Amino acid sequence: xxxxxxxxxxxxxxxxxxxxxxxxxxxxxxxxxxxxxxxxxxxxxxxxxxxxxxxxxxxxxxxxxxxxxxxxxxxxxxxxxxxxxxxxxxxxxxxxxxxxxxxxxxxxxxxxxxxxxxxxxxxxxxxxxxxxxxxxxxxxxxxxxxxxxxxxxxxxxxxxxxxxxxxxxxxxxxxxxxxxxxxxxxxxxxxxxxxxxxxxxxxxxxxxxxxxxxxxxxxxxxxxxxxxxxxxxxxxxxxxxxxxxxxxxxxxxxxxxxxxxxxxxxxxxxxxxxxxxxxxxxxxxxxxxxxxxxxxxxxxxxxxxxxxxxxxxxxxxxxxxxxxxxxxxxxxxxxxxxxxxxxxxxxxxxxxxxxxxxxxxxxxxxxxxxxxxxxxxxxxxxxxxxxxxxxxxxxxxxxxxxxxxxxxxxxxxxxxxxxxxxxxxxxxx
Numbered sequence: 001x002x003x004x005x006x007x008x009x010x011x012x013x014x015x016x017x018x019x020x021x022x023x024x025x026x027x028x029x030x031x032x033x034x035x036x037x038x039x040x041x042x043x044x045x046x047x048x049x050x051x052x053x054x055x056x057x058x059x060x061x062x063x064x065x066x067x068x069x070x071x072x073x074x075x076x077x078x079x080x081x082x083x084x085x086x087x088x089x090x091x092x093x094x095x096x097x098x099x100x101x102x103x104x105x106x107x108x109x110x111x112x113x114x115x116x117x118x119x120x121x122x123x124x125x126x127x128x129x130x131x132x133x134x135x136x137x138x139x140x141x142x143x144x145x146x147x148x149x150x151x152x153x154x155x156x157x158x159x160x161x162x163x164x165x166x167x168x169x170x171x172x173x174x175x176x177x178x179x180x181x182x183x184x185x186x187x188x189x190x191x192x193x194x195x196x197x198x199x200x201x202x203x204x205x206x207x208x209x210x211x212x213x214x215x216x217x218x219x220x221x222x223x224x225x226x227x228x229x230x231x232x233x234x235x236x237x238x239x240x241x242x243x244x245x246x247x248x249x250x251x252x253x254x255x256x257x258x259x260x261x262x263x264x265x266x267x268x269x270x271x272x273x274x275x276x277x278x279x280x281x282x283x284x285x286x287x288x289x290x291x292x293x294x295x296x297x298x299x300x301x302x303x304x305x306x307x308x309x310x311x312x313x314x315x316x317x318x319x320x321x322x323x324x325x326x327x328x329x330x331x332x333x334x335x336x337x338x339x340x341x342x343x344x345x346x347x348x349x350x351x352x353x354x355x356x357x358x359x360x361x362x363x364x365x366x367x368x369x370x371x372x373x374x375x376x377x378x379x380x381x382x383x384x385x386x387x388x389x390x391x392x393x394x395x396x397x398x399x400x401x402x403x404x405x406x407x408x409x410x411x412x413x414x415x416x417x418x419x420x421x422x423x424x425x426x427x428x429x
Contacts, residue, residue, distance in 0.1 A: 025297040027259045027318040029217035031082030032056040038081075040066045040091075049119050051342075053077030059085040060216070062226060066091035070119045070212065075342045078120030078187040078213035078253075080321065086220040087258065089266075092227045095212030095252065097190055097273060100124045100236030103198065103205040103243035112347055112384070113203070114139065114195055114246070115233035115273075118212025121189030121252050125155060126347075126384060127204030127236065127243075128197045132415070136173065136246070138388040139192025139207045140345070142422055143176035145247035145285060146388070148197040148204070155194030155207050155235060155247035157275055157285030161312050164193070167247055167275065169282035171197060176250070176288075182314040184255045184293040185323050189213035190232045193247030193273060193287055202243045205236030208273035211252025211290055217321045224263040224301060228254055231306055232273035235284035245276025245283050251290030251306065257318050260298035268292055271306025295319060325370050329377065331421055332404075333365040334411075347384050347416045354411075361408035364419060368396055368403045372425050377405055380420045383412040393421075 039061045046069045053073065060083050062068055070079055070093065079095070081087075101113030114124030114137065122141030128134050136147025136155050143159035154167030156175040164175030173194035180188050190210025198204035211230035216222065232249030251270035272287030289309040294301060295318045305312070331339050334352045343351040354362070364379050377393040393407035411417050 029082045029219045031084045033058045033084045049073040049079050054080045057083045059083055060087040062089045062091040064090040068093045070095045072119045080215045083218045087218040087222045089224050089226040094229045095119050096229050096231055097121050097209030097211045097233035097249040099233040100206030100208045100246035102236045103239050104203040105240035106201055113206035115209035117209040118252055120213030121210035122192045124192035124207030124209045124249055125195035127195040127206045129203045130198040130200040134197050136195030136197045136204050138382050139194050141191025141210055142179040143191035143250055145176045145194035146173035147194040148173040148244050150197040151199045151242045151244050154245045154282045154284035155196045157247040158191040158193045158250035158287040160190055160250035160288040160290050162288045164287050165285035167285045175285050184253050184291050187213045187253055190250035190252045190290050193235050193249045196244035196246045199242040204243050205246040205276050207246040208233030208235050208249035210249040213253040215255045218258040222256055222258040222261045224266045227267040229269050230254055231269045231271045232287040234273040235276035237277045247284040248273030248275050248287035250287040253291045255293040257295045261296040262300040264302045266303045268303050269306035271308055327370040329368045329421055332367045335362040345418055360410045362411050364407045364409055366405045373403055375423050375425045377421050377423045379407040379409055381409050381411055382418045384415040
């Protein structure tokens with residue numbers, strides 16, 4: 001998949017001034033130090049995210065002349081970088097969402113042209129190949145933008161802190177909804193923008209991918225003067241008539257935790273991606289900004305944020321890197337076919353293959369841990385080319401430690417689909 005990156009303009013300078021205590025306090029990141037010191041020397045360094053999503057470093061030092069490009073693991077987990085000692089970031093950590101592919105006139109794009117999400121972020125929806133469908137695909141993720149239904153309207157932007165912007169024009173896709181918490185617990189990346197519709201024989205533009213999700217936690221000090229790039233990708237643009245533009249992906253999440261955090265002139269870009277440009281078609285909606293959380297006993301950090309990021313920052317004293325007794329929710333089977341323990345949730349790699357005799361509705365089996373019994377689960381089905389549908393499950397039954405539920409859904413029979421599940425509930429601290 002082609003990934004074209006963009007850097008949003010810097011719009012807001014936010015001083016992050018914390019409370020300086022009168023006595024010494026310390027924070028333990030929990031790093032084992034097993035991965036040693038991370039200290040790239042020059043140029044571009046590609047760092048593959050391990051299957052667990054967690055690095056256990058002793059120290060982290062990214063010099064000013066170094067760009068660290070984080071690449072997704074098979075299950076696209078968020079990234080956690082732990083350090084027993086100090087962390088210094090003067091260079092660049094790059095986990096941007098990819099831009100959606102441009103539309104194509106008189107041709108069909110084989111495969112998705114939605115932008116890939118950064119590590120922990122979600123992919124943009126594919127533009128409609130009108131020989132199959134005139135409707136663009138919905139972006140992945142909890143705030144995925146909705147695809148437009150034809151060539152006269154753009155794809156919707158992805159939501160996160162706020163709802164994504166709707167595309168413009170007749171049949172435009174609506175923006176994705178809000179999700180997540182100011183504490184950035186649990187850690188979730190940006191969602192994908194909606195793909196654009198088209199008329200035959202054209203292909204609409206793809207939606208932008210969501211920005212990635214990153215935690216950096218140090219038992220010592222974090223000194224930050226560099227850049228973390230986690231903005232959403234832009235929606236794909238328009239190359240001719242009979243096509244529309246894609247929606248932008250939403251910005252990602254960044255959380256910094258240490259005993260002390262300081263530095264000036266740094267940039268943490270979690271802006272949403274712009275909708276595809278208006279030329280001879282219709283403009284896509286823009287994506288929401290992501291979230292930034294800074295936790296330290298002594299906090300003197302001053303950092304610039306991307307455009308449109310008012311209200312995305314929160315500060316506090318250090319807490320745990322991850323939730324204690326974190327809730328989990330997984331799909332265990334679809335139509336009686338067992339799902340893998342670590343599904344990829346991808347249109348290109350099948351987690352579950354149903355037999356050709358399968359008929360709708362199809363039962364989706366769910367299992368949960370640390371979610372209140374009686375909670376209902378929303379199960380979504382997103383076809384490769386079409387908008388998502390949602391079904392509410394039966395209430396979870398069992399115990400808080402182990403509960404189950406099910407939902408009957410309709411799955412498209414002429415295209416691959418991604419099935420997702422989410423639940424909303426109050427978590428007692």
